[in-house]
Amino acid sequence: MPLVLDGVEIAGEIKAEVAVAVQALKERGVVPGLAVILVGSVAASEIYVRSKVKTCGELGIYSEMLTPPKTVTTDELLTMVAALNGRDDIDGILIQLPLPGHVDTKRLLEAVAPEKDVDGFHPVNVGRLQSGQPGLQPCTPAGVMEMLRRRDIPVAGKNAVVIGRSDIVGKPMAMLLLNASATVTICHSKTANLAGVTQQADILVAAIGRPGFVTEDMVKQGAVVIDVGINRVVSEDKVREFFGDDPKRQATFEKRGSVVVGDVHPEAFRASSAYTPVPGGVGALTIAMLMANTVKAAELRRG
Ligand code: NAD
Helix, strand or coil, X not given: CCEECCHHHHHHHHHHHHHHHHHHHHHCCCCCEEEEECCCCCHHHHHHHHHHHHHHHHHCCEEEEECCCCCCCHHHHHHHHHHXXXXXXXXXXXXCCCCXXXXXXXXXXXXXXHHHCXXXXXXXXHHXXXXXXXXXXXXXXXXXXXXXXXXXXXXXXXXXXXXXXXXXXXXXXXXXXXXXXXXXXXXXXXXXXXXXXXXXXXXXXXXXXXXXXXXXXXXXXXXEEEECCCEEECCHHHHHHHHCCCHHHHHHHHHHCCEEECCECHHHHHHCCEECCCCCCHHHHHHHHHHHHHHHHHHHHHC
């Protein structure tokens, strides 16, 4: 039976360590602070932000939510970010994405002071990651590395294949694996013979955004499979296609009208030696890593 990499359990370990670090900072008179900018009211973003703010409270991190309306301009947001950059009590600034179409997202992300960029999206932090220097790293891929480290999964010398080349997940994931001495291949929508490449992977990371895209024939026997995808399936037929008659998923579908499915088909995990479930895998780690990044930012900036 493959090992299930339990993201909730690992997130619990990380949060417990963050709480200890927060306490140590408080004893030196420093309360780490996170500011979250949430533009407009996008239901999914509101849920994410609320849970980030709640976790801050649980761990003793000060948090502040700024909620400009969806009509806010890029200039107004830049002024907001500049004010947060200048405040000593704010260590981390997070701009919840996606932003409305009229807002210049790139300009805004570049306006965040690199030392407060807890999402690790600023070009300075991207460059630090690329050159193997310490800096703030994107939460989701950093969470995957923590998971591998904490569960003693070797990375050095392994063939790692990342499907997806986004700036948020795929590219930084590949860079972190490379920095950990894996032999890394990045695949994307134009990759020829994708299955031929993924079949070589000792570590396979799927960050695509397509439900059940990775099938069993694409997975090497004994591979470690990391499923980053979070996809909502709203048709009962699809739920059955992925999960058969699994009573738990059926009950979730009846209650919520949708079920969350990763980028890896549940049957594909059978070939693996270890895998991350969806939900309860990588997704559970992202907020824990955001908290860890906020404390790291406070430690680096305020010593
Ligand atoms: P994205 O849309 O920015 O990137 C998707 C990538 O998949 C692209 O690089 C594209 O080239 C590749 N791709 C698309 N179709 C493909 C195909 N047919 N064959 C090979 N590659 C293909 O998405 P993203 O922001 O990187 O997110 C990917 C998934 O991860 C989504 O499901 C998202 O919801 C999820 N996600 C989860 C977390 C988390 O906390 N667990 C965080 C961020 C994103």
